[in-house]
Amino acid sequence: MHWWLPTAASTFAGPIDGLFLAILIITGIALVIVEVGLVWFSVKYRARPGRKAFYTHGSTRAEVIWTSIPAVTVVALGLVSNHYWVQIKGRNSVPPNAYGIGVHVKQFEWQITYPGPDGQLGTGDDFTLRNQLHVPVNQPVVVHLTSEDVIHSFYIPPFRIK
DSSP, rough: OOSSOOOOTTHHHHHHHHHHHHHHHHHHHHHHHHHHHHHHHHTTTTOTTTTTOOOOOOOOHHHHHHHHHHHHHHHHHHHHHHHHHHHHHSTTOOOOOOEEEEEETTEEEEEEEOOTTTTTTTTOEEEEEEEOOOOOOOEEEEEEEEESSSSSOOOOOOBBOO
16 A cells, blocks of 8 residues: 555555554654644743743643543544454454464464364364465465463564554
């Protein structure tokens, strides 16, 4: 979708890229507003000869506003993204014809187990490859993760899923 992202390789990539772009725009606007405000306040309230500093309590109204706007924005993004979360990770998100792959993780190594000729994962004809993930094209895939030592993250950038 965008030149700065890897080529999309899943059906989830479009919606995830859209959310990424929305968050990028929102945070970019917030960055510009905050930096402009920082420069403006730095110039307006800089130290000047003959001007004495004074303490002010602040504004409860301003504090409520600058707390409410980010809170509402985060809640709105959460509500918008919930649909995609359910679609990707929900109870019914794995189709019955999904190709099962087992990924066993340990420090510095991914052991990826594929089903053998019977097509079932967890039988004697399965085979394992070290640090090599191969998936069939145009077929749903479900990955079963296990870990030997600690919680690991399984992220494939072209799939936009973690």
